[in-house]
Amino acid sequence: MKFCLVVGTRPQIIKSQPIVREILTHGGKLSIVHTGQHYDYEMSKMFFEELKIREPDINLAVKPRSSANQLAQIIMKLENPLRKLNPDVVLVPGDTRSALGAALCANRLGIKVAHIESGARSMEFDMEEEVNRRIIDHCSNILFAPTPWCRKNLQKESVLGDIHFSGDTMYDVFIKFKNMLDLNKPSNSKSVIMTIHRKDNIEDISKITKIIQLAKKISSKGYDVIFPIHPHTAKKIKSFGINLDGINIIEPVKYSEMLQLLSNAKMLLTDSGGLQKESYWLNTPCVTLRKSTEWVETFEGGHNVLVPKLTNSSFDLILRKLSNKKVKKQKNIKHFGNGMAAKKIVSILLK
Structure with a gap:
């Protein structure tokens, strides 16, 4: 099975670490795409190294422009790599601009989207991340809720994808490092x-x-x-x-x-x-x-x-x-x- 993971910020890298390890343990084929949303790439690199995740296969190197401009860059620059990779599923962690761009691009290309950390809600309409995660949830095929409350939010909104209570992958990482x-x-x-x-x-x-x-x-x-x-x-x-x-x-x-x-x-x-x-x-x-x-x-x-x-x-x-x-x-x-x-x-x- 072919997976494509799209990240762009440090929290996304942290959330993804145990998933990367688990996919590789099961012999899955994994491509990692970094959008470059975090404009200091060296800072992101520090997290890849500490969490023992290999370097991304593709860096889209989007420019730090306005939120709308950067989102458009992510969608446009991701289209050809996704066509070539042709994964079975695109993994989208969190609620960043990179997550939204990846979910929309994959959805338009007819590739299944799995949203990691779905269903979180702050009820703040003027908060970019709140709007991002709502849109991602409604264009994802598979939704992994980190808490029962998040799962309840998804059920109330009647999302079209399959909902699963998975637990929080950040908690996976936390437990490992705490010990x-x-x-x-x-x-x-x-x-x-x-x-x-x-x-x-x-x-x-x-x-x-x-x-x-x-x-x-x-x-x-x-x-x-x-x-x-x-x-x-x-x-x-x-x-x-x-x-x-x-x-x-x-x-x-x-x-x-x-x-x-x-x-x-x-x-x-x-x-x-x-x-x-x-x-x-x-x-x-x-x-x-x-x-x-x-x-x-x-x-x-x-x-x-x-x-x-x-x-x-x-x-x-x-x-x-x-x-x-x-x-x-x-x-x-x-x-x-x-x-x-x-x-x-x-x-x-x-x-």
Whole structure:
């Protein structure tokens, strides 16, 4: 059986790692296409190497233009490679521009589409990823839901493809690395991890200014605010002339390094989807700087809270969470499967 995996961003690479391994274990033929959506290809390369995934067979090298322009590039540049490869199924992980472009292109060519991590919903119409994943789900032949809630969303929307609850392939990767790294949370942690990259946060000068001010306030209370800064975020902050003094700025880190930072942290401040899950699995309290999340499972026990607007009361809430000496253990981590999602996905595809 011939598979084609299309990726373009670091989270997609992480989600795909156990699937790549499982396909090759079963003797499947696999082609990997990198769209180049992540404009710093060397950063993506770092993840391929760490996760022991071979170099992509094809790099479309799309240009970092507007979202519509880049989506059009992905669809046009992917058409001929897909015709030549003629796979039995195109694997589309996540909800990125690359995922949408691949799903639409394969669908138009009459090639079956399998959506990995389908059914996630934030109900934010103005969020690009939300629109992407809804369209992908409705043009996919096979849909793999990472949680029961995601499966329920797909059933409510009456998608045309076959729905399967598989568990989360990111949880597969997490379990492997957690055991390998022997992650244990220190009792006296004073670090706070912050990651910001979403368009509505970084392109609004008022929002990003308030987020940086929040980080500085937390720092003034004796916490080490560690900010692995995304290149695009750094560029925007610089263009706005925002001072980052008092915040521990570091370069983007490898997957294993991020898990170690999260495991050692007192709290995570983020607008990322994947990191909300990883902080939940590591039992590190999370504050999500968004008005909604697609991972409602992480709300359990007050582990994750949404902060859509930064006010004095928001800061007070964060300080209260930081002062909590005991964090409730998650009860239903199995929402995300048993760490064998890739085995289930590949088994279903081979059948």
